[in-house]
Amino acid sequence: MNWLKSFFSLHSLFYKMLIYFLIVITLLSSYNLWSMTYYSRNVNNEIVKYNLNLIGNTVDNFEKQYTTWKNLFLNLQHDEFVANISRQADGGGKRGIDYLQVDIVMDQIRTQVTQPYYHLNNVMVYYPKHSFLIERDGIVNDDRMFDHYYKSSSYPYEFWKSEDSSPGFMHFLPASSFSVSTQNNELQLLPILTNTQNSPWKIIAFVNLNSWYESYKGMAGSNFLLVNQEGTTLFQSAPDTEPHPLPEWDGKSEWMMENGTYYFFEKGAHSGLTYISVIPHNQLNQSISRMNWIAVVLFASTLFIGTLASWFFSRNINRPLRKMITGLGQEKMDLYQGTISEFTAISNHLHGLQHERNSIKEWMDNTKPLLTSYNYLAKFKNIEIDTDASKELWVGEGAFMVIVYQLRCRHLSSAPLHALMTKATGKIKDVITLQVNQAFPLSHTLQMEGSQIISIVYTQEKSKHLQECLHRLKTIFDHDHRTYLVNIGVSSVFQDTSEFDQAYAEAISLLRQAMPLEETQIIWEIEPQADITGFSPEQEHEFFVNVQAGNESSSQQLLERALARMHRQQATAEQLSHFAASVSGRMRKTLDLLKISDDVLPDYKEKLAYCVTPEQYREILLDEVAHATRAISLKREEHYDIIQYVIHYLESHYTEDISLEQLASKLNMSPTYLSGYIKEKTGSNFSDQLNGIRIAKAKELLKTTNMPIQEVGQHIAYRNVTSFIRMFKKITGQTPGDYRKTHWVR
Numbered sequence: 001m002n003w004l005k006s007f008f009s010l011h012s013l014f015y016k017m018l019i020y021f022l023i024v025i026t027l028l029s030s031y032n033l034w035s036m037t038y039y040s041r042n043v044n045n046e047i048v049k050y051n052l053n054l055i056g057n058t059v060d061n062f063e064k065q066y067t068t069w070k071n072l073f074l075n076l077q078h079d080e081f082v083a084n085i086s087r088q089a090d091g092g093g094k095r096g097i098d099y100l101q102v103d104i105v106m107d108q109i110r111t112q113v114t115q116p117y118y119h120l121n122n123v124m125v126y127y128p129k130h131s132f133l134i135e136r137d138g139i140v141n142d143d144r145m146f147d148h149y150y151k152s153s154s155y156p157y158e159f160w161k162s163e164d165s166s167p168g169f170m171h172f173l174p175a176s177s178f179s180v181s182t183q184n185n186e187l188q189l190l191p192i193l194t195n196t197q198n199s200p201w202k203i204i205a206f207v208n209l210n211s212w213y214e215s216y217k218g219m220a221g222s223n224f225l226l227v228n229q230e231g232t233t234l235f236q237s238a239p240d241t242e243p244h245p246l247p248e249w250d251g252k253s254e255w256m257m258e259n260g261t262y263y264f265f266e267k268g269a270h271s272g273l274t275y276i277s278v279i280p281h282n283q284l285n286q287s288i289s290r291m292n293w294i295a296v297v298l299f300a301s302t303l304f305i306g307t308l309a310s311w312f313f314s315r316n317i318n319r320p321l322r323k324m325i326t327g328l329g330q331e332k333m334d335l336y337q338g339t340i341s342e343f344t345a346i347s348n349h350l351h352g353l354q355h356e357r358n359s360i361k362e363w364m365d366n367t368k369p370l371l372t373s374y375n376y377l378a379k380f381k382n383i384e385i386d387t388d389a390s391k392e393l394w395v396g397e398g399a400f401m402v403i404v405y406q407l408r409c410r411h412l413s414s415a416p417l418h419a420l421m422t423k424a425t426g427k428i429k430d431v432i433t434l435q436v437n438q439a440f441p442l443s444h445t446l447q448m449e450g451s452q453i454i455s456i457v458y459t460q461e462k463s464k465h466l467q468e469c470l471h472r473l474k475t476i477f478d479h480d481h482r483t484y485l486v487n488i489g490v491s492s493v494f495q496d497t498s499e500f501d502q503a504y505a506e507a508i509s510l511l512r513q514a515m516p517l518e519e520t521q522i523i524w525e526i527e528p529q530a531d532i533t534g535f536s537p538e539q540e541h542e543f544f545v546n547v548q549a550g551n552e553s554s555s556q557q558l559l560e561r562a563l564a565r566m567h568r569q570q571a572t573a574e575q576l577s578h579f580a581a582s583v584s585g586r587m588r589k590t591l592d593l594l595k596i597s598d599d600v601l602p603d604y605k606e607k608l609a610y611c612v613t614p615e616q617y618r619e620i621l622l623d624e625v626a627h628a629t630r631a632i633s634l635k636r637e638e639h640y641d642i643i644q645y646v647i648h649y650l651e652s653h654y655t656e657d658i659s660l661e662q663l664a665s666k667l668n669m670s671p672t673y674l675s676g677y678i679k680e681k682t683g684s685n686f687s688d689q690l691n692g693i694r695i696a697k698a699k700e701l702l703k704t705t706n707m708p709i710q711e712v713g714q715h716i717a718y719r720n721v722t723s724f725i726r727m728f729k730k731i732t733g734q735t736p737g738d739y740r741k742t743h744w745v746r
Contacts, residue, residue, distance in 0.1 A: 025306040048262075051222075052254055055264045055277045058224070065119070065212065066271040070170055072112055073123075073194040073203045077169075081105050082125055082134075086200050089130045094139070100710065102134060104722060109136045119212040121180070121189055122150070124204040128161065133204075137182075150206065151179040155191065160204070170194050172228055172273070175209060175235040190235055209235045225276040234273070246276065401462070402491040402503040403455040403470075404448075405432060406511050409484050410610050424484070429453050431476060439469040454504070461493060462524065474520040485612065487514040488522045516573040518612050532571045534562045534579040541672070547590055547625070548673045550633030555625050559583070560618065567614045580608055580617045587628045595668050596631050642667060642674075643681045647689070654693050655717050660686045694718070695731045702740045709736045 076082065081101040088097045109123045113136050124135040124145070131142045140149065146157040154176035173191040180187050190209045195202035213224060213235075224237040225246075247258045255264045264277040407425060425447065433445040436455050445455045459466060470488060477486045489510035491503040510523040535543060539558060546554040566576060584604055591597070604624045611617045649663065663686075664671040679685050684692075694716040701712045713724030713736075728736050 021309075022307070025303065028302075028306075048255060051262070051264050051277060051279065055266055055275060058277075059266045059268060059275045061215075062212070062226075062273075062275070063268050063270050066170075066268065066273075068118065069120075069192065069205065069207075070270075072118070073170065073192070073205065076105075076108060076112075076123070076125065077194060077196060077199070077201075077203055079105065079108070082201060085125075085134070086127060089127060089132075090200075093130065094132060097139075100721065102139060105134050106136060106138065107722065109134070119208050121187065121206040121208045123206075125201055126160070126204050127201045129200055149181050151181075152176050169196065172234050172271075174232060178206065210237075213237050223278040225278065227274040227276060229272050229274075249274070398458050399460045399493050399495050400503070401457050401459060401466075401493055402500070402507045403436075403457060404489045404491075404504070404507040404511060405453040405455075406487045406489070407451040407453070407484055408487075409451075410482060410612075425450065425453070428477075428486070432473060435469055435473055439465055454507075459493070462490065466490075470522050474522060477520040481518050481520070485518070486520045487511050488520065490522065490524050512572065512574050514573045515570070516576050516613050516617075529572065530569060532566055532569050532575050534566055534571075534575075534583075544586060544590060545673060545676055547587060547629060548594070548632065548670065549677075550629045550635075552626055552629040552633075555629055556622050559621055559625055563614060563618050563621070571614075573612065576614060576617055577608075577611075580611070580621060583621060584608060584624060587624060591628060591631065593668070593670060594632060594635055596635050642677060646678060650690055650693050654690065654697060655715060657717060658690060691727055691731065695728055698724075698728060698736070699732070699739065699743070702736055703743045709740075712736065 081104050084101050085097055085105065088101075105125060109125075112118055112123050113120050122135055124133045126133045126142065128142070133140050133142055133145055135145070142160065143157050146155070146160050155173070155178075171193045173193060175188055175190040177186050178189045187208060188210050189206040192205040192207060193202060194205070209226075222237075224235075225233055226235040227233050227246075247256060247263055249256075249263075249265050251267065253265065255262060257263070260280065262277075262279040264279075266275045267273070268275065405428075407428065429445060429447050432453055432455060436443050436445055436457065440457045440459065443455060443457045445453065448454050457466065470490070473486075473488070477484075489507040491507040491510070494500070494503045506526070510526060513523050513527055513529065514521050535558075539562065543555060543558045543562075546558065562579070566579065571579075604620060607620045608617070611620055645667070646663065649666075650658065660671050660675060664674040667674060669677075675686055678689065682689065698712050698716050701707055701715065702709075707715070709725070710721045713719075713721050716724075718724035718727070725735055728734075728739070732739060734742070
C-alpha cells in the first residue's frame, strides 16, 4: 500500500514522466484536430483550384497543339509539290502525275503522322475534282478511302464529296467512330478539314483525341468536352456517359455548380473552342468523406498508442531506478542489465566499489592488442614478412595514431639505384624508429613497402611532444632533399583497433595534400582541395592543335599560362606531376600519329622524375614542347601542299562515299587537326568543300545531259533524291528541275 502511494505520489518520477508524456500527446493531438478542421473547411476551395489548374493545363496544351496543327497543314496546303500534282492531274489525269513528287509529299505526311506528339492518325491531300487522295501509304481513290479504309456512318463518302470550304482555314468536325481497315478496329477520331478559297485541293486530318487526352486528362471520374463556337460538341472523353444539357455559360465565369455537378469552363485564345470539365459533386463528397474517416481513425489510433507508449516508457524508466534505490540498503546489490546508459553507469559504479581489484584484473585479461605482429600489417597490405619478427610485437589496447612516411627518390629507378634506395629506406626506417621510440616507448615502426614506412603511436592527442619528435625527423631528412624527399601524414586519434584501416587510409589521404616543395612536409589536418586540371577542354584542344601544327611559340604560351594558373590555385605536388605526365605523354602520342620517331626527344621522363617545384616542371616541359614542335615543323616541310592534295582528291573521288576520317588517314593526320586546317586555309569546312564540288558536277550534268534528276543525284554519291534536291537548292537557290529549265544547253 505504501508502495502504491509512493508510486502515484505527485513527486514520484513515474508520475511526473507520465504527466509530461501526456502533455506532449495532448499538444500534438490538438494540432491534429486543428489541422483536420482547417482541412475540412478548405478542401472544397482547394479542389476547385486544383481542377481550374487541370483544365488550364489541358487548354494550354491543346492550344499549343492547335497552333502546331495549323502550321503543319498550312505548310502542306501551300507546298509546291502539292500544287504541281494538281496541275499535272489537270493536264493528264492520274497518269500525268510525277510520282517522284508524290513520294516527296508522302514523306512529309509520314513525318507528321509518325510524330507521336501530334496525335495524328492520318493526313490526306484531297483532290475532289480528280477523285483521289494522297495519304501516308500512297494515292487512293476517294470512294475507296471513305467506303473502305476510313468508313464512318457519320461521314460517308457523299459527305466528303459534297463538303464545301468552311469559313476560316481550319474547321473542326465532331468526333465520330471510324472503322480503320489498316488497324482492324474502330477508332474515335476527330476530323479536321482545311482549305483556302478557290483551292482545288484540301487537307483532311484525322486526330486521335483519345490518345491526346490520355496525356493531359484531368481528375478521375470527370468528363471533358470540346465545344465549337456554334455550341456543337466536338469531343467528350466519356462518350458513354448519359448526356445532360450543359448550363448556359456567360463566357466569363471560370466555374459553376448546377444540379449537384461542377462545371469548369475556359475558352481557347487561338482556336476559339470552349473547353468544359464536368465533375459530379457526389464523387467529390465521397472522396472527402473517405479521407475524413481515415483521418479520424488515424487520430484515435495515434492517441491510444501514444497513451500506452507513455505508460510503458515511464514504467521502464522508473523500475530500474527504484530497484537500485532499494538495493542500496542490501548487502549485495544486483547489477542493472538494461538499455539506459546512465543507469548502467550508476549501477556499474556502485558495483565496482565492492569488486575494484577483480574488475581491474578482468579488464587487463580481456584487453586486445592494437597490433599483435607484422603479420597483422602483412594481411592488411598483402605483404609477406618474417613471422619470427612479428612474435615480439605484443601491444595493449588504447587510443592511437598512425603516421605514414612516404619516400620519393629524385631519379628514375635503375636496378643498381633501386637496390641502393632499398638499403637507404632501411636506414631511414631505423632513424624513425630511434626518434619515435625515444618520445613514445609504446610504439612500433614498420616498413610497409619499398617507399613507405608506418609508425603506430599510442597517445590521446596530437601533443606538442609528438610535434617536436616529427620536426626533429624533418631536420634530418631535409639534409638529403636532393637525393630523396619524405612527406609525413599524421592521422587523427582513434580509439579502437577495429579502426586501424580507417586511420591508415586517413594518413594516406593527407599525403595527397603535399605541395611541390623541396623539403619534408608534415601534414596534420585534411584541407579541402580544388579540382585543378591545368588545361580546360578547349585550352587542351587548342594546345595540341598548335603542337600538331608545329607552332612552338603559341604552344609554349598556352603551357606557361596553364602552369601559372595551377601555381595561383596552389596545385598539389600530385596534381602538378599528373599534369606534366599527361602533357608529355600526349606530345609523344602526337609524334607517333605523325610518324615521327620519338628518338628526336631527350629522355624527358627521367628529367620529370627529378622535378618537384613548378619552376622545374616549367623548364622541362617548355624544352620538350620546343623539341616536339621543331620536329613536327621539319616533318611538315617535307610534305607537299595539303590543301592542294585535298582539293585534287575530292575532285577525283566525288562519286564515292568520302569521309574526313578516311582522308585524314591518308595524310597521317588526326581528323580534328585536318578539319581545322582546311577551315583555316580555305574558309570553309570539309563538308562544304565536298558538297560544293558535287553540286558543281551536278550542274554540268543538268545543263548538258537529259539524265533524270534521281540518276544525277546518284552519280554524285547522293543515294537519297530528297537529300540531293535539298542540298542543290541550298547551294544554288533553285531546285534541280528549275535549274535545268533555265540553263539547258540544246
